[in-house]
Amino acid sequence: MTDFPADFRGALLRPGDGDRYDAARALYQGRAADEGPALIAQCADEDDVATVLRHACAHGIPVAVRGGGHGSDGYAMPGGALVVDLSPMKAVTVDPETRVVRAQPGVLLGELDAAAQEHGLAVPAGTVSSTGVAGLTLGGGIGHLMRRYGATVDSLLAGEMVTVDGRKVRADEAENPELFWALRGGGGNFGVVTAFEYRAHPVGPDVVAGQLIFPFDQAADILGKLPAHMATAPRELGLLAVLAPAPALPMLPPEAHGKPVLVLVPVYTGDLATADEVIEPLTALGRPVADLVARVPWLQANSMLDAVAPYGKRMNLRGGYLPALSADAIEVLLHHAATAPSNPGAATSFNMWCMGGAISEDVAEDATVFSREGAAWLWEAVSMWDAPEHDAQYEQWATTVGEAMRPHSLTSGYTNLTDDLGEPWRSGVHGSEAKYRRLRAVKAAWDPDNVLRFNKNIAPATAG
DSSP states (O other): OOOOOTTOOSEEEOGGGHHHHHHHHOOSSGGGGGSOOSEEEEOSSHHHHHHHHHHHHHHTOOEEEESSOOOTTOTTSOTTOEEEEOTTOOOEEEETTTTEEEEOTTOBHHHHHHHHHTTTEEOOOOSOTTSBHHHHHHHOOOOTTHHHHOOGGGGEEEEEEEOTTSOEEEESSSSSHHHHHHHTTSOSSSOEEEEEEEEOEEOOSEEEEOOEEEEGGGHHHHHHHHHHHHHTSOTTEEEEEEEEEOOOOTTSOGGGTTSEEEEEEEEEOSOGGGHHHHHHHHHTTSOOSEEOOEEEEHHHHTTGGGGGSOTTOEEEEEEEEESSOOHHHHHHHHHHHHTOOOOTTOEEEEEEEEOOTHHHHSSOGGGSSSOOTTOSEEEEEEEEESOGGGHHHHHHHHHHHHHHHGGGSOSOOOGGGSOOOOHHHHHHTTSSHHHHHHHHHHHHHHOTTOSOOSSSOOOOOOOO
């Protein structure tokens, strides 16, 4: 890759470039550092993106794309690859009159949140501030606001994309509508998106959020009560239930530190005058050992999970949709939470996200690639560890969890919160077989040679 086009204006980094190269290839997924890409092209603007893609297309070189670098698969920096690095492209603009937010693909969630909150707005997005908005959006986008305002893609108005042969196109409801449909959940399969336009919504500046920590022996009873409780909860209440090792908090006895607990994480963005009557019934589902729910700024609420998502850990994710948080599913989750591997510096957790409200009821299943039909809860099993010699142990645990949860899960799912599980999984994760055929047709139209293959890949449909 020494004959790179002279009109590329960004930085080109290769394995011999020392600390700059190592810093550029660092991802959320620490295992990605085991191998390095052949060339990282840090793009200054969309013209640079077009230059890289034309070069790659002309020479038959497959391309990986790095936005925020938060994907658990580590696809952004595969060994030996040419990487289009979008992280320098960080412009965000907010029009408070139209509530249209425009963000480049290097923008992180914390930066998007901060810009929108200057005007009392938020884009429904993720829950960890280091997440890149590009990958989050292209996969669908869930978070604390999804019950009130839907998935991220439900608020996406348009995407500006550079095609694999270097053309600049726009995709929205009127222009390239089939591509726009595919961008809302189909990932980075079709081109490199260089700008996203969102409709923002009123949020904050203050909300009521935090953690309710319950002993593990109350978990089965509380989780069993949650579905009925959330069925009548207002849309303004987002809820995450977590089975995880107890943090070393002063209100918890030392012998409880590191042992499994149940944590309910409510985020209420409605009328603050009614917050107590919304949160108190959640507290009353059990006997919490710590109540850390309080009135806080939205920016604080939407970054409180940062502490459990450190950058650079070795990790894996498994996840899926549950049609119901049934007693049998709860039993599986509790068993594997209690018997998870334990090593110094490592942690495993189960997250159960309550769906319903806007994300489940306001957008038709076939309106976007992102699937949600029949999904009442989303579960994810997260493992993080430090030592490469523990890779096999945590992979085996994740595989066992996935197999145990399969009978309780839908075939559809949320691609961003699970590692790639292979072609049979990819053909069903977006919902119906008809949607998958449609996706393959869009892939064939925009990337027929599968130049963009370092992703949860959609194989282009073949002619005939």
